[in-house]
Amino acid sequence: MPSPFIEEIRRDMRLRGYAIKTEKTYLHWIRRYIYFTDRRHPAETGANEVREFLTHLAADKKVAINTQKIALNALVFLYTKFLNIDLGDLNFTLATKQRHLPSVLSPIEVQRVLSHLEGRNKLIIQLLYGSGLRVNEALRLRVNDIDFELMTITVHDGKGRKDRTTLLSTSLITPLKAHIDQALLTLKIDNEKGLGPSLPTALAKKYPNAYRTAGWAYLFPASGYSANPYDGTLCRHHLHDSVVRKFLAIAVRQAGMTRKKISSHTFRHSFATHLLQNGADIRTVQELLGHNDISTTQIYTHILGSHYAGTASPLDRLGSR
Template sequence: MSSGKLLDRVREVVRRKHYSLRTEEAYVHWVQRFILYHHKRPPGEMGAAEVEAFLTHLAVDESVSASTQNQAFSAILFLYRDVLNQPLGPIQAARGRRNKRIPSVLTREEVRQVLIHMTGVHQLIAKLLYGSGLRLLEALRLRVKDIDFERRAIVVRDAKGNEDRVTMLPESLSEPLRAHLQWVKCLHEQDLARGHGAVYLPDALDRKYPNAAREWIWQYVFPSDRLSVDPRTGVVRRHHIDESGVQKAVRQAARAAGLPKRVSPHTFRHSFATHLLENGYDIRIVQELLGHKNVKTTMIYTHVLQRNGLAVRSPLD
């Protein structure tokens, strides 16, 4: 099988398993790099030794992080297990370096300064990231049905680790979000009138519930301002807002506020966790709101508190 046909086969199996477009693109990328590294040898003629050599090359020669190496390994494991049906056996490769960086966190005043330099839907998204502790893509993938105004809760579907969780909906965002959804509903009705209005549904739900894609409750909370063509199916749909626009808006707001820190949308999530801990909330509650499987992941924010001098008093003082 040629490398081109093999990559098409990878795409086919990924789609059959209903993996996301991002996963498809990542897996195809790493399988292609694996083949090129071994001078276009057919993967079916290779095995554990060649996989170990490629993963070691990534860690030693390219100094990739552990998470990047793990993504490459997942892609190649998928290739052999799910596409070629060829078991690999144990892999003993040099491991990528694990970065133990303390996250950048804003003070409450710095958060306020960034937010006041933002406007419109980007400001609303940023407030949701800080007020609910969401990752950027979690916020952008929210559907109308995921917002519970009565309980002041947000259901985060298929979060990192493929698990759902519930986090808070800030009371101060209830009215702005309701007003925003009124505008979104008008946009959706316009799309329906023009013969569109169907949204992408995960896990083949569009086949199980043929009419769901056009229902209001399944629409994105933050839809794009334009229609686009689904690269997999060719169907014209309105996807959610692109993450790059939010990232750019946050960077510009941080510069306008004159902050001497590197600020990204994820900085709001770090600040959310740190400020809750500063307010005395139990770390297990913060862990649940963030969706961390292990409390050790959440404990990084206690290091932030210590770094700020809140845990240990200097002998000079």
């Protein structure tokens, strides 16, 4: 039986409009923290216990720094937003992580993978590479997020709960319009059954017939119906990211590229790297990717070696001697 306290936190997060994925992640770390403190109520613990837990993750569990940051974010939400308790300066041990350069494909390698995909599957990967989207950003796209006049894609509630716009490749106009027609056909069939796409709770309450509006149709709807996690109503959600992992793995094997680690995120990395390679300004790339800190975007200059611009290897200076 679910803990009443955890369910209360869940309800609070839904009132604040947090994504289901964020909700699950935060609740996971809050549970782990509660078990770490011998199941004491968080109101009875505080900064000292949080500091010990975060240090435990780094020193004993050897988690990556990003994992530790997620745990920290979950506990900051728990205390500052849910319990209204100020944690102050935690001064905990930071997890350490060596910098790993992301895997990037050459334009020819991107084309090799795409050549083993077709239809919907090919379009998803083309959007990841052509617009620098994260996989879930692509799968959550709705018809009204595509602007063929401005040639832009609007990403709503991306990482960090931010909205942004990014490029729409002109080569995708025809296949995207054809795919939208298919998505609207799915919407029509659903509407005839009194069903439609999953919608934000506040929107569904304010506009009860919004599920019939073409603009709210998902570009990549799931094959079946499911219960809306917010209110339990039957609806059609977007495609699950596990579908992308499966068909991409097959395409990579068929392309004979098993020596390189390739995931859906590889195409976002390739988008950024190829833009910089072609002379794009790094701050423009930062904006298109939705990075808060330009240092995150600068990792791609290390892939290019552009931070060594004008520096020649001493071996080259030997000439033919």
